Amino acid sequence: MKIGIIGSGGREHAICKSLHNSDETKKIYCFPGNAGTSEIAENIDIDLENFELIKDVILEKKIDLIVIGPEKPLVDGLVDYLEEFNIKVFGPNKVASQLEGSKIFTKKLCKKFNIPTAKFGIFNTKENAFNFLNKSNFPIVVKADNLAAGKGVYICNSKQEANLAVDEIFGGKFGVAENILIEEFLKGEEMSFFTIHDGKSFKNFGTAQDHKRVLEGDKGKNTGGMGAYSPSRLINDKLEKKIIDKIIEPTLKGLNEIGNQFKGFLYTGLMIVDEEPYLIEYNVRMGDPECQTIIPKLKTNLYEILLACCDGKLNEVNIEWLNKKSLCIVVCSKGYPDNYEKYIEIENINEIKEDNDQFIFHAGTTKKGNKIYATGGRVLNFVTLSEDFRSAKKDLLKKIDYLNWAGGFYRKDIGHKVIK
Numbered sequence: 160m161k162i163g164i165i166g167s168g169g170r171e172h173a174i175c176k177s178l179h180n181s182d183e184t185k186k187i188y189c190f191p192g193n194a195g196t197s198e199i200a201e202n203i204d205i206d207l208e209n210f211e212l213i214k215d216v217i218l219e220k221k222i223d224l225i226v227i228g229p230e231k232p233l234v235d236g237l238v239d240y241l242e243e244f245n246i247k248v249f250g251p252n253k254v255a256s257q258l259e260g261s262k263i264f265t266k267k268l269c270k271k272f273n274i275p276t277a278k279f280g281i282f283n284t285k286e287n288a289f290n291f292l293n294k295s296n297f298p299i300v301v302k303a304d305n306l307a308a309g310k311g312v313y314i315c316n317s318k319q320e321a322n323l324a325v326d327e328i329f330g331g332k333f334g335v336a337e338n339i340l341i342e343e344f345l346k347g348e349e350m351s352f353f354t355i356h357d358g359k360s361f362k363n364f365g366t367a368q369d370h371k372r373v374l375e376g377d378k379g380k381n382t383g384g385m386g387a388y389s390p391s392r393l394i395n396d397k398l399e400k401k402i403i404d405k406i407i408e409p410t411l412k413g414l415n416e417i418g419n420q421f422k423g424f425l426y427t428g429l430m431i432v433d434e435e436p437y438l439i440e441y442n443v444r445m446g447d448p449e450c451q452t453i454i455p456k457l458k459t460n461l462y463e464i465l466l467a468c469c470d471g472k473l474n475e476v477n478i479e480w481l482n483k484k485s486l487c488i489v490v491c492s493k494g495y496p497d498n499y500e501k502y503i504e505i506e507n508i509n510e511i512k513e514d515n516d517q518f519i520f521h522a523g524t525t526k527k528g529n530k531i532y533a534t535g536g537r538v539l540n541f542v543t544l545s546e547d548f549r550s551a552k553k554d555l556l557k558k559i560d561y562l563n564w565a566g567g568f569y570r571k572d573i574g575h576k577v578i579k
């Protein structure tokens with residue numbers, strides 16, 4: 160079977176590598192891919208907003224299955240468009256993707272179906288938001304309603320910080336903003352809970368904890384993710400049941416009431432407060448870097464799982480996992496998440512060896528000749544599987560030190576909550 164993967168990040172490289180290992184995979188095309196995917200797939204440089212061109216290439220190449228990695232094509236309706244041409248696609252349609260595309264859509268769903276979440280207010284002007292902030296207690300959370308590449312959430316410790324967040328969001332930092340969301344700050348510990356869906360049934364797909372802040376000690380600006388570990392230290396059978404019963408099942412019921420079903424990966428971002436789960440946000444795809452952390456632990460053939468989801472037969476697949484810990488550290492371009500230089504050569508990358516338990520997933524990279532250059536903010540994902548998190552981290556730091564890339568930086572404290 161020929162498979163196409165939409166996207167160019169570490170998530171897409173991890174998915175590509177897993178599918179590459181399947182005997183059923185004949186060829187993989189990545190739209191547009193990166194330097195890592197180019198080693199095992201054919202990269203196609205293409206505008207991901209040009210749905211017609213994407214469709215034409217899929218039909219020309221006779222691609223059997225399309226897997227959509229990032230959120231924007233999902234929210235923009237690529238699944239709906241391709242399915243009009245009888246193209247098999249893994250991912251949620253445009254309506255279901257509003258779970259991520261509009262935080263306000265999700266909050267209203269929470270209110271209607273009593274899904275536990277932070278108390279919130281929706282404001283359509285800066286003046287209304289400022290008036291609310293004048294009467295608020297801090298810290299408080301200010302969120303852009305629309306997609307923001309993981310950076311549209313501000314945890315504000317003062318009115319001054321909150322006012323700046325409102326100014327930036329309404330000022331267009333994340334695109335045109337018609338509304339803004341302000342919600343209470345929940346004090347607990349974050350957890351990412353993943354499920355995979357075929358429109359009729361779903362199965363668990365692992366847990367992780369992301370590290371969003373750019374600086375060690377979970378300080379500094381929000382990023383797309385500086386690293387992650389899996390499984391989350393918080394997960395247990397009792398908590399898992401609460402998450403499914405109180406959050407995921409009511410959400411699926413809500414979608415069903417508007418005549419929609421969910422197909423694809425669902426990332427449930429949670430805050431665990433006194434062993435109770437509260438929904439922070441939904442993502443309608445695998446997380447990044449959580450995907451890079453979770454996928455290497457998968458024993459079951461990923462191709463088989465994705466195909467079963469597209470065919471509505473997920474209940475026929477038994478998903479099995481390696482009983483190992485996984486840790487991922489992201490190497491970023493200096494200056495990220497603000498301004499950074501592009502096309503900086505990563506000199507030693509070809510000398511870093513991988514094995515069955517150690518992986519390097521590319522993100523913002525491109526290949527010219529035999530040389531690999533950094534072109535994005537998050538550049539490389541170093542992942543190790545091990546019996547314990549401490550040894551996993553030790554192995555990762557050795558690899559990154561050996562890379563010795565002057566153009567990059569990384570957090571040395573990923574997994575600090577599970578490594579004493």
